[in-house]
Amino acid sequence: MTAQVVASRDDLEPGEAMRLELDGPDGSLVEVALARAEDGEYYALSDICSHGQVSLSEGEVEGATIECWLHGSSFDLRTGRPLALPATRPVATYPVSYDGDRVLVDIDVAATTEPTT
Numbered sequence: 880m881t882a883q884v885v886a887s888r889d890d891l892e893p894g895e896a897m898r899l900e901l902d903g904p905d906g907s908l909v910e911v912a913l914a915r916a917e918d919g920e921y922y923a924l925s926d927i928c929s930h931g932q933v934s935l936s937e938g939e940v941e942g943a944t945i946e947c948w949l950h951g952s953s954f955d956l957r958t959g960r961p962l963a964l965p966a967t968r969p970v971a972t973y974p975v976s977y978d979g980d981r982v983l984v985d986i987d988v989a990a991t992t993e994p995t996t
Contacts, residue, residue: 896938899912912925917943928952930968
């Protein structure tokens with residue numbers, strides 16, 4: 880499988896996010912948050928907060944971060960690294976590419992996470 884078309888560039892305004900369920904390489908569904916940072920770039924990361932096990936796409940996008948609505952943890956959209964407690968573990972991120980106005984996410988590429996320090 881290759882990158883999947885998930886949206887068009889104008890589906891989200893800067894500062895918005897949406898939840899996606901994408902077909903994983905093993906046939907399972909992968910929950911992904913697609914977020915548009917305030918600079919207009921799209922980012923894809925695991926939709927499940929590493930602390931509270933709730934949907935990150937329901938949180939607020941500010942700058943290049945997304946905040947979990949339940950306990951206030953925030954994550955860097957680019958790296959998945961937690962920036963505010965109570966989360967201490969990163970969330971997976973996935974490559975985003977563009978084909979004209981189409982936004983594509985590749986969940987087949989090993990999800991990346993940055994180690995916490």
